[in-house]
Amino acid sequence: MATKIPAEKFGICQCETHHSESILYQILNKEQGSETKWHKQNCSPHCCARSKGCPCLDRRRVVLRTPEATCRRASEVLLKTSTFIRNLPSFYHMPWEDQFVLIQQNWAPLFVLGMAQEGVDFDLREIPGTSLLKKILLNQCSTAVNELGRSSAGASFTEVQKMKNLLWKFWDLDISGKEYAYIKGIILFNSECHVLKCLPYVQSLQQEAQKALMEFISIMFHGSLSRFASILQLIMSLRDIDADAIEELFFRPFLEEATLNVLLLETISINPDWL
Missing domain, CATH: 1.10.565.10 (Retinoid X Receptor)
Known part of the structure; x- marks a missing residue:
């Protein structure tokens, strides 16, 4: 009846990127860099996105692709x-x-x-997140670290x-x-x-x-x-x-x-x- 949607469909897990190798990233977000390094060492590329404790999945926000029709059925x-x-x-x-x-x-x-x-x-559909570097370049450095991985729009x-x-x-x-x-x-x-x-x-x-x-x-x-x-x-x-x-x-x-x-x-x- 339904087709399962793999996590990969919404993009590559952040654990598989190379942010932890960036000196700027490590300086501004040392703790997050440590988490990423741990996942790269302990999770295979195929299981990382499915890991229950993956912080990247926790940060990802999604909305309905067809909100009008789906919300009507949900209301019913x-x-x-x-x-x-x-x-x-x-x-x-x-x-x-x-x-x-x-x-x-x-x-x-x-x-x-x-x-x-x-x-x-x-x-x-996934809501694209704003990168930490982009926030810094847009003079949002004071709140960039606190807002990383958190969005007021969309659901987890x-x-x-x-x-x-x-x-x-x-x-x-x-x-x-x-x-x-x-x-x-x-x-x-x-x-x-x-x-x-x-x-x-x-x-x-x-x-x-x-x-x-x-x-x-x-x-x-x-x-x-x-x-x-x-x-x-x-x-x-x-x-x-x-x-x-x-x-x-x-x-x-x-x-x-x-x-x-x-x-x-x-x-x-x-x-x-x-x-």
């Missing part, structure tokens, strides 16, 4: 996510403080799960690629509609939110969703424990999704100073001002 996913929550009587049986916490902590994985269910794929390439990888994994498993519903319940009723006033109630709801998912898989897939384990692993990975990256990539032009968290709370009639 967000609306369906809020509708799913609104249609759960068990959710509204909880105190509004607990509702607030569950939305705040779980809207991002629910949104990515909705993207997977709706089959929303998206292409990216690393975080966005993590999200795309999860989408591909869900599509590879060919998750059914009922499985998606049970997974949403497992995510929303997150028993790891220990600050909840009615934690035992939330724990019971999550256990019910997990039991229903297991029974469905047992019937439809002949008791495939490996499928159940794979889905649980994906649920754990969903909790690592960066909410800020989602906001920046899909909703920043519309949110302005607001946050997607507040928007969702208002959509399902939870007033954050109460807190």
